[in-house]
Amino acid sequence: MSAASTSTAPTSSSSEALPTAEQHGIKEHSDGRFGFVPVQTRSARFKSFEPADFAAVTGREAVWKLSPVGKFTDLTAGELDGSNYDFDTTPHADVDVSWVDRTDARVGTAGAPEERAAANAWSSFGQALAITVSGEEAKEITLTRATLGSVPRAAHTIIEAKPFSQAVVILQNIGDARISENVEIIVGESANLTVVTLQEWNADAVQLANHFATIGRDARLKHVVVSLGGSIVRVNPSVILAGPGSDTELFGLYFADAGQHLEQQVYVNHDAPNTRSRVNYKGALQGAGARTVWIGDVLIGNTAPGTDSYEQNRNLVLTEGTRADSIPNLEIETGDILGAGHASATGRFDDEQLFYLQSRGIGEIEARRLVVRGFLSEIVQHIGSAPLEERLQGAIENELRGTEGN
Amino acid sequence: MSVLEIKDLHVSVETDQGTKQILRGVDLIINEGEIHAIMGPNGSGKSTLAYTIAGHPKYHVDSGSILLDGAEVLTMTVDERARAGLFLAMQYPVEIPGVTVTNFLRTAKTAIDGEAPAIRTWIKDVRESMVKLRMDKSFAERNVNEGFSGGEKKRNEILQLELLKPKFAVLDETDSGLDVDALKIVSEGVNRAKENTGLGLLLITHYTRILRYIKPDFVHVFVDGRIAEQGGPELADRLEDEGYDRFLTETPVG
Numbered sequence A: 001m002s003a004a005s006t007s008t009a010p011t012s013s014s015s016e017a018l019p020t021a022e023q024h025g026i027k028e029h030s031d032g033r034f035g036f037v038p039v040q041t042r043s044a045r046f047k048s049f050e051p052a053d054f055a056a057v058t059g060r061e062a063v064w065k066l067s068p069v070g071k072f073t074d075l076t077a078g079e080l081d082g083s084n085y086d087f088d089t090t091p092h093a094d095v096d097v098s099w100v101d102r103t104d105a106r107v108g109t110a111g112a113p114e115e116r117a118a119a120n121a122w123s124s125f126g127q128a129l130a131i132t133v134s135g136e137e138a139k140e141i142t143l144t145r146a147t148l149g150s151v152p153r154a155a156h157t158i159i160e161a162k163p164f165s166q167a168v169v170i171l172q173n174i175g176d177a178r179i180s181e182n183v184e185i186i187v188g189e190s191a192n193l194t195v196v197t198l199q200e201w202n203a204d205a206v207q208l209a210n211h212f213a214t215i216g217r218d219a220r221l222k223h224v225v226v227s228l229g230g231s232i233v234r235v236n237p238s239v240i241l242a243g244p245g246s247d248t249e250l251f252g253l254y255f256a257d258a259g260q261h262l263e264q265q266v267y268v269n270h271d272a273p274n275t276r277s278r279v280n281y282k283g284a285l286q287g288a289g290a291r292t293v294w295i296g297d298v299l300i301g302n303t304a305p306g307t308d309s310y311e312q313n314r315n316l317v318l319t320e321g322t323r324a325d326s327i328p329n330l331e332i333e334t335g336d337i338l339g340a341g342h343a344s345a346t347g348r349f350d351d352e353q354l355f356y357l358q359s360r361g362i363g364e365i366e367a368r369r370l371v372v373r374g375f376l377s378e379i380v381q382h383i384g385s386a387p388l389e390e391r392l393q394g395a396i397e398n399e400l401r402g403t404e405g406n
Numbered sequence B: 001m002s003v004l005e006i007k008d009l010h011v012s013v014e015t016d017q018g019t020k021q022i023l024r025g026v027d028l029i030i031n032e033g034e035i036h037a038i039m040g041p042n043g044s045g046k047s048t049l050a051y052t053i054a055g056h057p058k059y060h061v062d063s064g065s066i067l068l069d070g071a072e073v074l075t076m077t078v079d080e081r082a083r084a085g086l087f088l089a090m091q092y093p094v095e096i097p098g099v100t101v102t103n104f105l106r107t108a109k110t111a112i113d114g115e116a117p118a119i120r121t122w123i124k125d126v127r128e129s130m131v132k133l134r135m136d137k138s139f140a141e142r143n144v145n146e147g148f149s150g151g152e153k154k155r156n157e158i159l160q161l162e163l164l165k166p167k168f169a170v171l172d173e174t175d176s177g178l179d180v181d182a183l184k185i186v187s188e189g190v191n192r193a194k195e196n197t198g199l200g201l202l203l204i205t206h207y208t209r210i211l212r213y214i215k216p217d218f219v220h221v222f223v224d225g226r227i228a229e230q231g232g233p234e235l236a237d238r239l240e241d242e243g244y245d246r247f248l249t250e251t252p253v254g
Helices: A004-008 A069-076 A116-124 A351-358 A364-380 A386-403 B046-054 B078-084 B101-113 B119-132 B137-141 B150-164 B180-197 B233-242
Strands: A095-100 A128-133 A140-145 A149-161 A166-175 A177-187 A192-201 A206-215 A220-229 A232-241 A247-256 A261-270 A276-285 A291-300 A307-317 A323-332 A337-348 B003-015 B018-031 B035-039 B059-068 B086-089 B096-100 B168-172 B200-205 B218-223 B226-231
Touching (some): A069 A116, A069 A206, A095 A140, A116 A149, A116 A177, A116 A206, A128 A166, A177 A192, A177 A220, A192 A206, A192 A232, A192 A386, A206 A220, A206 A247, A220 A232, A220 A261, A232 A247, A232 A276, A247 A291, A247 A364, A261 A307, A276 A323, A276 A364, A291 A307, A291 A337, A307 A323, A323 A337, A351 A364, A351 B078, A351 B096, A364 A386, A364 B101, B003 B046, B018 B046, B018 B059, B018 B226, B035 B046, B035 B233, B046 B086, B046 B200, B078 B086, B086 B150, B101 B119, B101 B137, B119 B150, B119 B180, B150 B180, B218 B233, B226 B233
Parallel strands (some): A140 A166, A149 A177, A166 A192, A192 A220, A220 A247, A247 A276, A261 A291, A276 A307, B168 B200
Antiparallel strands (some): A095 A128, B003 B018, B003 B059, B218 B226
């Protein structure tokens, strides 16, 4: 019963309404054979800004158990370069991009590290790069990092959408990198923010990123993770629906080639009434050793009556020798919700679809392309930036061309 | 004039219970411009014949041949068969998520013709065919068969038949699951395609209902993997009255 105390997780004054440990299933299974105790409530997971508060990473931890931890000990345990780096951005009058000190009031307001690499980055960064959005008109900015280099480094980014503001912020990552970083996303009341993070790194790059978002009253965050390039790319978005009526849509698209490890641990915390979340991640895998991980945690606290939530993950396996992990978790602490559901499916290429297209004269290669493009384009179509959508369709085409050599 | 010849075709499938022989020596000759109806009870192998002609990988040809104007179809890939002029309107068309009808039709037309269709006439052709099949404009931007009703899927098959202009088309139970209005619309589409291109048709059906709207030149009765009887349209009328009982009693069960 060691985990029983975690049932006090959500901040609420009506403690008698809190579910009991038994309701959570936080007790040993009655068959008793394995002494197995289910994991604690998601929101009660240990957090700290100090790397020393976390034990050395072994790969057995819940957050690391599906990651190749031996390949980035420099990021979890080593010293990180936290200096400022070069970036390119498209200037806009209502979007301020500047370096701010660690003492900036926004630092630490959207979340806190739950593992050692994130804490290491947090304690190592010198200044944070702050992207501050104001103005009610729609606008789009792209921030490109192309020259991070292969020295292990830390970074901290703040993206703040002021109340009632609106923007699409695209973070483009190319070139070499070995980086552990935290991104805080603060969406003010009634703001409408889209954050797209594109991982198109060089083949050797390693990135461990945590995105922490907090969404205010009646505000919206659309968050899109697109991971195509890099050796190990782990982007974990955590979103707190903190204000009543807040809404988030989390999309992901990944395409793992031979030897690539692409991971995303998604966490949505419904912590206010009448909040809505949709999570939809889709991935394709091709080539020996292509590996993807998707973990989707949704917590509907007893502070969140009227929640409407759905999460899903779909993986399309294109060749032999790949592995896709897909783990949806749903915790519900209130009976008063509109809906909560999850779905996960990992499947091979559908031979009946292939037959249908071929029976219309379309060659096998073209038919496969159509099906994969179609599978992934559901995510691309949601991004909401026409030039980016077009460019990503092209990037998917390039990935697909890789299959045809096999 | 084109001709499709099926000679002594034997086909089996792998099942959990082992190999199961389904077609046991089918002979059939279809000339361009002819309509042949293949009728028969469930499980007689009608659909197997359709999918074998199209080249579905599930069906193994044990012996026999299928010739299109003298060329062996059985050695062709599925897409080569389509490009050679064969078309299968499927009983259960699959959904292709993320691929719009417009994109699909253009890709198929380009593959069949070996070049992209002239954009203006193509758009006009697609639009006209859709209007005639009473398909709403919005279909063009929907994903192929995704969320389509049974009748919409069948119309989408006939739309492809009209636009891809094959030499021979196999319609696999195109009438199943259609109400009378949809059946008329679909039948009109088939008749229009035949009028415009003079294609040969192999109409596979369990019921005689569709034969009121698409008049067959020949009727073949399929029982236990081979043709048990053939004749003109009058045979269909007799089946309408008598059903398949007189064929089934001649066939040992199992």
